Structures are given as C-alpha cells and as structure tokens.
Amino acid sequence: MKKKTLTPITVQAREARKTVAIQKQGKLQATFEEVSARYIRIGENKKYPAFLKFRRLNKLNRQLSHLRNKLQHVNSELFALNNQEIYQTPLLKQLSRKFEQLPYDKQKMVFGMLFILPWLIGFIVFFSSPLITTIWWSLNEMAPKVGGGFTFNFAWFDNYRNLFVSETLAGSTVLEVLTRSIMNIAIDLPTILLFSIFIAVLLNTKFKGHQLVKAIFFIPVVYNMTVVNNTLSGAFGQLFESNLSEGFQLGETFSNFLLQIGIGGGLIEFLMSAVDRIFLIVNKSGIQIIIFIAALQSIPIHLYESAKVEGATKYEMFWKVTIPLISPMILTALVFTVVDSFGSSEIMHFLTVNSQGTTMATNMPGMYSAISTVYFMANILIIGFAFLLLRKSVFYYD
C-alpha cells in the first residue's frame, strides 16, 4: 500500500490559528474567573435560602467544569501549535471527524435531513413554486406577447368573475359543471368506500380459491381507464351491452317493484345510478381495497379473541373492533378517492391537454390558472368537509 504523504501546514496558517487560539484562551479565562467569583460570592452569602443556594451552586459548578474542559482543550491545541509538527487534514476528513464528534441523536437528525433533502428540493422546485405561480397568474390578466412570453396586467379577481359569469363549456357554465362534478363525487365516494370495505372484509377471510379471487380483484389496478372506458362506451361495447341486458332485466323489475311499494324516487335514482356505475366503481376501487386489506391484516388477533371470550357476535365484532381500527385508513382512502375521481371528472375538460397541445393554456393562461385554482380549492373543501365529518369517529390505536 502506498503511504500518503502528509503536508505540514504553512507558517501563516500556523500563526493565524495561534492568534485565534490565544484570543479564545483569553476569553475563556475571563469568563472562568467571572463565574468562579460569582460562585464564591454566592457561597459566602448568608441571606440565600439553603435549597436555592444549593441549586445555584450546583449549576455554576457544572458551568465551571465545562469551562475548565474547554480551557484544557485550547491549551493543548496551543501547546501543539507551539511545539509539534501539524499536518493538513483533507476537508472530507475534517467533516467526518466533526460528524463523529456529534452526539448520537444529532447524527440521526443529520441523516434524516439528508434523506429528506431530495424530496425537499423537488418540493420547492417542482411543487411549491409552480403552485404559487399559478395563484399569482390567476390574479393577472395575461395575453400572449408577440416575441413569446406574456404581458401581465394585475386585475385582482377579474378572472374569477369572468369565469363564473361568462365562461361556458358545451352549453353549461362553470358553476354548473362544478356542482355536477361535486354531486358525482358525493355519489361515488360513499359507494366506493363501502364497496371496498365490504370486498376487503370478504377477501380477508380464507375460502376455497381465495388466491385466485384476490388476483382477479387487483387486476383493475393494472387497467388503463381510458382504454377500458373507450371499450365499454365504443360502438362494439354498446352492441355487447344491448345483447347482455336482454338477458337480465332484473334491475328494471326491481326498481318498478320498489316504486310500486312506494319507496321514494330519490333512493331509487341513487341505487340505479350506482348500478349503472358498477363497472366504474369496481374498477375505481382497486387501491382502496388494497388499503383496507392491509389495514385489516394489521389488526391484532388478540382483540378478536378477547371479544369472543366476552361473548360478542361477529356483527358486534365488526362494528366495535374492525371499523374503529381501520378508521384512519378510511380517511386515507377517502382522500385518495376524492383526488382520483375529481381528476377524471367533467371539470377536467376545461384543463384537457390533447395531443395537439393545451387548448386554453396557450390563449388565456390567466383564465386557466383561475379555473385550476377554483378546482384545487373545491378539492380541498371537499376533503376538509369530509375530515370534519369523520374527525370525531376516527380512532387511533397508539
């Protein structure tokens, strides 16, 4: 192995370090004397109550020993500077030595910061600055300039006013589209959540062929929704569907039956729309099923055992043990569902990017930003509302 040649530090550097060390030594000496003087003063003071005195003295004593250590350190450095040869240490080695001198907790913290660093840079560069820019743009009237770029004209909330007053999409105003999207989510959200909890509970039990069924139930995760929707609503899809529905008209008969009994139209409408969406609901709830199965798996078995010993039925166990323990995950699935289904709702047609390019983005970026800000606000409002609704019933095990 080749031995590394060490280069001694230069005379100037040695002098500089010496002056710094001497200064430090003087300062430390001064504070040491001051503190020790205070120590003596307090020790001789008879007015002090005993317990307070003891505490103060103890504190000062600790301070003193700390200072003494520091002084010793500086003194030994000075001695080395005066008498011994001192070699240059490479920067990396210096850093690693500094790092090793840190206490163990702080080392962990440094590693934590290092691990988060890539995410943090991405968050600043790719997330927060575009978000702020979008909000800023939505407050400006923007028009494309001739040489590229845009002209800015600060206009307070004009964009928003125009948006709600005059902008239309296929004959309906933004407000209508927004309410329709929100209504769709209001129907979808409970259905998807209930359905996926139900399926997760079903899949969590062991029955014959559960491996195969599980494999099939996670296929929607792999589906490309554009392709699937296109297949179902395309010319061929309709052909097949008409052929299928000739077979069973169970749904219609059932709804007629309900109407005759006299159950209100609203419920039937809800049910029928849910039945109509069954394909979409099944295909949309792949991730939610995954989340719930994982949650169910993590419920400790001893809870069920003790419930059984107490004489609880399965129904009671489900409502008193299972549901509270997966309630944090219900919240997670809810957030995911809202974001996911809002992302494919009608309001997205304002923001579409087809293969030719963005439609509104190139002409009126101000308006585009206003729409997307409204969209984002609506998103947060829905999630916040759901959070407030469910906050009390969520239970954290730890």
Added chain:
Amino acid sequence: MIKNAWKQLKSSIHCAIKHYQLIWSQPLRKKALLYRILGKIVNVFKYVLVVGLCFVILYPLMLQLAIAFRAPTDVNNPTVLWIPGEFSIKNFQVAMIALRYWDALRNTLILSFGVTMFQLISTSLAGYAFARLKFRGSSIFFAAALFTIVVPQTVIALPLLRSLTQMQLVGKPITLFLMAGMGMGIKSGIFIYLFRQFYRGIPVELEEAAYIDGANPLQVFSKIMLPNARGAVITVALLSFVWQWNDFYFTTLFVTRSNLGFATLTTQQVSVLFGLQQALTDAGVWGLMGQDVTKNPLFSSMILNTSGVLVMLPLLVLYFFVQKLFVQGIERSGIVG
C-alpha cells in the same frame, strides 16, 4: 336386489329424521344446527357474489379480447358475438402499425423502469426519515408531503411546464426521471405515506440492535429496514410502474408534446383515439382489411379496441408474474402503524 336397496335407503332416511328430531328437541344443539345452516347459506351467497364481481371485473378484458380476435369480415355478422368465427390477427397487425408498437413499447419500458427505480429510492428514503429519523420541523415537512397528494397535478402543470422549458428540460425522458428522483413524480406523496406507515410498523428493537452493533442510519436503512419492508417495496414498485405506464398527462406535457419521436404506448393510444382514420389512411393499411372500411364505425372501434389490448397486454403479463408476490406483499405489509 332393488327392493333391498330401497329398504336400506328408507331406513337410513328414517335414521336421519330421528337424529335431527333428537337434535331439534335439545335447544343448544338446535341453535348450533341453525348456525351451521346459516353459515352454509352465507357461504353460497358469498360465492355467488364473488363470481359475479369477478365477472364484472373481467368483462372489459373479455370484451376486448373477443373484439380483437374477430376477423374484419365478420364485423357485421350477427351470429358472431363472443367467440370469433375465425381467429384472425389482422386487427393486431393494423393496430401495431397505427401505434408504431415496438418503438413505443421500448420507450414505455425505458420510462416505466427508470421512473419506478427513482421513485422507489426517493420515496423510501423520505418515508424512512419521516418515520424514524425525526428532527425539529420534520412533521411540518410531512404535512407538506401530504399536501402534495391533495393538490392535483393539473393545477401546477402550466407554470411547471414554463419553468422546465426555461431549464431546457422539456422533451427528454430525463425530466420525468428527475421529478421521480426528487419525489415529485406521479402520486409520490402517497408512496411516501405508505412507506412511512410501513416503517412505523417495524419494531424499533431491530434498529436499536443494529445501532448498538455500530451501524449508521444508512446501513440500518439498507440492511434492516428495506429487506423487512419487502411488501411495501413490491406494492410501491408495481403501482408506480403501472401508473407511469398508463400515464398520459405527465408524459405528453413534459416529453411527447415537444418531442414527437419519443412516444409511449399510452400517448400513442390517445393520439390514435383522436385521429385514427387519418393515421391509418396515412399508413395505407386499410388495404389489409379487404373492404371499404371508412364507412363503418365498427371497424374503427375494432381497431381502437385492439390497440387498447396491445397497450395493456405487457402489463397484464407482468401482473400475471408478480401477482403472487404482490398479494403476499399486501397481506404481510400491515400498512397501518
């Protein structure tokens, strides 16, 4: 002989009736019997439900396959519905040309593998830091990470595109890699959350033992936490691979729109959706079908479906291979901390 058998049957039925009468007279055993019958009924109901839902899930797939293998000559034939009269791969040939299949497949594979790798590295590191290596203010950063889930990508797309154009990064796959590596890829926030929840479920004692043996956090992460978190790693890898594969918005906006040579399967599929007739006429492949197809909408629907099958096929094959691992990974994950 027959008479004997009849006698035997009669006696056995008699026996059974007596047996059940005996059970019926004892309240406890009666209750148990009823429960058993109820359980059987519930079981049957469960199977019916499961099979029905499996049908619902597999229906689009079966539909697509049925359409894809249908010969162009059978397109108006009312007797052919599910099973094609004659198997033909003509649709596949045409759809492959329309999609520019092999080029697009290669690009998609490059993008998906790269993005998956980068996402895995960045999100697992960040998730571990949020779970165990806490420092002052790290909970604020975690809240920010959750906030990125809530804000849809469309909201920040336009300014992001502009700043990326200024950085001259648009039109290269490296942009997506960069974003994935910085933890800002498709739904990275969810992955960070999943990893964090997962690591919180692993006992602290394991880590402490490693620390006592003199490992630093990086070693603990790579040698203890990651191998224990195999379930989460597989889940996240599969999800990020699939989402990148099926992604249209990101890929079009940042890569394909300004670099038409680099098209993925999904972007090709969408552009075929918009301009199928034109694309096929340009490629001059209508002749392959042997009919005047421009008048019948079923033909274009057929080609679209087949191209859809071609887009999803590699994923389905991949899923077929990893599904066992995937299912096991979810089972063992216990994502809740």
